[in-house]
Amino acid sequence: MEWLVAVPQFLAGGLAIGAVYGLIGAGFSLIYNTSRVINFAQGQFVVYGGLSAVSLVANGIHPLLALPIAVLACIVLGGALQAVLATARRGSDELTFILVTIGIAIAWQGLAHQIWGSGYHTFSLYPEGAAFVLGASVSYGTMVTLGVTLLVCLVLWLFLYRTLVGKAMRACANDPRVALTVGIRPRTMVLGAYLASASLGGLAGVLVTPSLMMSAEFGVLLGIKGFTAAVVGGLANPFGAIVGGILLGLFEGLCVGLISSDLQDAYAFIALLAVLLLRPQGLFARKLPAGVR
Amino acid sequence: MSALAQTAAGRQAVPIAILAALAIVPLLTRDDYLLGVWTFILLNIIVVVGLDVLLGYAGQLSLGHGAFVAIGAYASALLTTKLGWSGWAAIPVGMMVAALVAALIAVPTLRLRGYYLAMATLGFPILFDAIIRGGSNWSGGSSGVTAIPRLALGGVVLRDPTAYYYLVLAFLAVVLLLVWNLMESRLGLRLRAIHADEAAAMARGIHVVRTKIGVFTLSAAIAALGGSLYVHNVQFVAAGTFGLNYSLMLVVMLVAGGMGRIWGGVVGVIVLGWLPELLRDAATWQPVIFGVLLALIMLFSPSGLAGLVRRRSSFGPRSNNHVSDAPRHRTASGPLLRVSGLRKRFGGVTAVSDLTFDVAAGEIRSIIGPNGAGKSTALALVSGALPADAGSVQLAGEEFAGRPAHERARAGLGRTFQHARLIPTLTVFENIVLGASMLGGSRRDSEGRATCVLESLGLGAVAQRFPDEINHFERRLTEVGSALAARPALVLLDEPAAGLSAAEIELLANVLREERDRGTAIVLVDHIMALVMPLSDRILVLDSGAQIADGDPSSVTADARVRSAYLGQGAAHA
Numbered sequence: 001m002e003w004l005v006a007v008p009q010f011l012a013g014g015l016a017i018g019a020v021y022g023l024i025g026a027g028f029s030l031i032y033n034t035s036r037v038i039n040f041a042q043g044q045f046v047v048y049g050g051l052s053a054v055s056l057v058a059n060g061i062h063p064l065l066a067l068p069i070a071v072l073a074c075i076v077l078g079g080a081l082q083a084v085l086a087t088a089r090r091g092s093d094e095l096t097f098i099l100v101t102i103g104i105a106i107a108w109q110g111l112a113h114q115i116w117g118s119g120y121h122t123f124s125l126y127p128e129g130a131a132f133v134l135g136a137s138v139s140y141g142t143m144v145t146l147g148v149t150l151l152v153c154l155v156l157w158l159f160l161y162r163t164l165v166g167k168a169m170r171a172c173a174n175d176p177r178v179a180l181t182v183g184i185r186p187r188t189m190v191l192g193a194y195l196a197s198a199s200l201g202g203l204a205g206v207l208v209t210p211s212l213m214m215s216a217e218f219g220v221l222l223g224i225k226g227f228t229a230a231v232v233g234g235l236a237n238p239f240g241a242i243v244g245g246i247l248l249g250l251f252e253g254l255c256v257g258l259i260s261s262d263l264q265d266a267y268a269f270i271a272l273l274a275v276l277l278l279r280p281q282g283l284f285a286r287k288l289p290a291g292v293r
Numbered sequence: 294m295s296a297l298a299q300t301a302a303g304r305q306a307v308p309i310a311i312l313a314a315l316a317i318v319p320l321l322t323r324d325d326y327l328l329g330v331w332t333f334i335l336l337n338i339i340v341v342v343g344l345d346v347l348l349g350y351a352g353q354l355s356l357g358h359g360a361f362v363a364i365g366a367y368a369s370a371l372l373t374t375k376l377g378w379s380g381w382a383a384i385p386v387g388m389m390v391a392a393l394v395a396a397l398i399a400v401p402t403l404r405l406r407g408y409y410l411a412m413a414t415l416g417f418p419i420l421f422d423a424i425i426r427g428g429s430n431w432s433g434g435s436s437g438v439t440a441i442p443r444l445a446l447g448g449v450v451l452r453d454p455t456a457y458y459y460l461v462l463a464f465l466a467v468v469l470l471l472v473w474n475l476m477e478s479r480l481g482l483r484l485r486a487i488h489a490d491e492a493a494a495m496a497r498g499i500h501v502v503r504t505k506i507g508v509f510t511l512s513a514a515i516a517a518l519g520g521s522l523y524v525h526n527v528q529f530v531a532a533g534t535f536g537l538n539y540s541l542m543l544v545v546m547l548v549a550g551g552m553g554r555i556w557g558g559v560v561g562v563i564v565l566g567w568l569p570e571l572l573r574d575a576a577t578w579q580p581v582i583f584g585v586l587l588a589l590i591m592l593f594s595p596s597g598l599a600g601l602v603r604r605r606s607s608f609g610p611r612s613n614n615h616v617s618d619a620p621r622h623r624t625a626s627g628p629l630l631r632v633s634g635l636r637k638r639f640g641g642v643t644a645v646s647d648l649t650f651d652v653a654a655g656e657i658r659s660i661i662g663p664n665g666a667g668k669s670t671a672l673a674l675v676s677g678a679l680p681a682d683a684g685s686v687q688l689a690g691e692e693f694a695g696r697p698a699h700e701r702a703r704a705g706l707g708r709t710f711q712h713a714r715l716i717p718t719l720t721v722f723e724n725i726v727l728g729a730s731m732l733g734g735s736r737r738d739s740e741g742r743a744t745c746v747l748e749s750l751g752l753g754a755v756a757q758r759f760p761d762e763i764n765h766f767e768r769r770l771t772e773v774g775s776a777l778a779a780r781p782a783l784v785l786l787d788e789p790a791a792g793l794s795a796a797e798i799e800l801l802a803n804v805l806r807e808e809r810d811r812g813t814a815i816v817l818v819d820h821i822m823a824l825v826m827p828l829s830d831r832i833l834v835l836d837s838g839a840q841i842a843d844g845d846p847s848s849v850t851a852d853a854r855v856r857s858a859y860l861g862q863g864a865a866h867a
Contacts, residue, residue: 038408099591107584224416262427266420277401
């Protein structure tokens, strides 16, 4: 029963990374909702956010100033990605978009490798130390990461449900053609979704790098885990994705603690297959939305 | 008989030409290093040909095919070095393991949309890599497995690069001819149908999920063969040998050469296979170059090099006197189709409520009603394209409620869609063969049946054209033909006359009359009264999802509720 005592600590180990998976997953949801595209380059925003912050801090910029600059850099990448995808022929199929975004993801990953090398990087952002919560020591970094993620949820909710632009985006997600008839430009909404997704990814990267380090090689892997988070949460629901991400992080922490850390990166894959097999509509949706079969 | 042999040999012309061209390569170079590169190109051709079946034909994307190559490589490496097996015994084991793993990934993902398989296959190599690195005491981890034995043939160990080149070429010949013939068969048509439109494929009786899973496992087994042949030549494999960059390179080579054409992938590998050699000094830039190349090709030339050459169909009209054109009668007492209590709600909207009707063999039964009355939904529920909330659909006494669309199609329930859903990548004749292939039998049987349909519809002149090269009426007829080619007991037609001229409607009416006279039951949904009224034996009227009248044409037109639904409240009293 000794291992039982360690469970809270294993769970605590997965909290911060889970929040990061959630933020990546929410990015998948936002883009999927407005354009029915799965952006395979989503994980790259995290890498570029985290590593830009590393470079900025290394050049003497205060971490708190580096954060918005790094997020801004990701927003530029997001805009560029959308501009490239917008050149696709009308009526291009799902396969085209998958292949274009995966091509860009690999190119970006290679580019990050050129810029930052293959090593691990970090910078310090959080105060040292930890607090004891329910029998587990939770670092301040984890607390800040969770706190910011909750704040992001709140801002995202206010944006989607309380602002005109957010409502337009939801209308567009529901039916782009009907949205067009009431004066909403789906193209603009899609661009907005890419910018928002990129900023969520960039923010996740800046948040996670100080506690768990970042490497140019992480992008594809983080993308898969973020996608898993989104699938757990129901793909179309950004808030479900954040909850899904935290659940995935806890699951990973538990598996690493109880089974083995050798397979750390494989647990998410197993979780993905299990969810697709048992509950492809996600944990929270009652039924598959139309078109998602 | 000699003519048949000729066409059969003629069909193999492309793969034979490829193999012949590759066979002269060793005659042109004495350089062992260059020959080694060419051997690697042959191995990649094997893998890419297998990938094309999955990606080019069936339209399913594997971003981690390198992992299946690695499974073959490790099966050969470990079974020969650790257990002392012969390489020849290890190869099929590797292929079977790869197929099994592919099936495990396929079952949860291939029921769903395409990006799930793409994401899962992107993730699988990570799991595989973790297992190899984690099990370094048996797998060698990142330092790898060395001294893997070479293959021997008749007691002679194949050390000579030229000999090994020809061995790989022999394997390629088997794979290429097998895959080529499969893809030129009716299976190729089914895969293209799945790629283009899964709902339309199901309506043609194709078990979409099972077919996709089968193709994925075949593709993975072929990839594993490539991996085995690789390690028996290089004699070394380590974690990461066939990583993400390798998998991506396979996709780029296929896409650049042209998906869905077999020879396109071959050309892609030969052209781009040299790129890693050219980039040796800038190897770290390779992912950037391949990534950008992939994005550019997909954005600006998604059909690749092969897209420059029009595909020529190997299916053609042929005379065949042995084919029946009578509907597949299902023997049962009572009506052919009996629908009762069928119900469907979308959120708060009741699209169809308590729909009950029957159709007899050799009857034209029309369903009419204002826009939004639930007609198309009703057809979707009967055909199984949409699951019903409640109710029963019996065909010749057999219950089909809750069973998928392809099973209903196979049982003799044909259909067309509201907006003609032909397979755009198949010719007119192939679209009709696709329908006929549901009947089983030989390829000649299907071609013969399709030829009968083609001629009875007057489509002979456009048989070898693609759907975007013919007019709207011809597309409609082709879709009707594709449904009728399966000799359905009953066919559901969703607005076949929409957009047709008066003369074309008359031609269509004649086709339907002939079909009814053969004993086929027809359920016709349409707004065009010029078609419905003279043709129908009985008419069912829907309004707001409920049936408001049912009877022969004259009684239905006289019904006050029908007049009110169509013309407004006042008209009923006028």
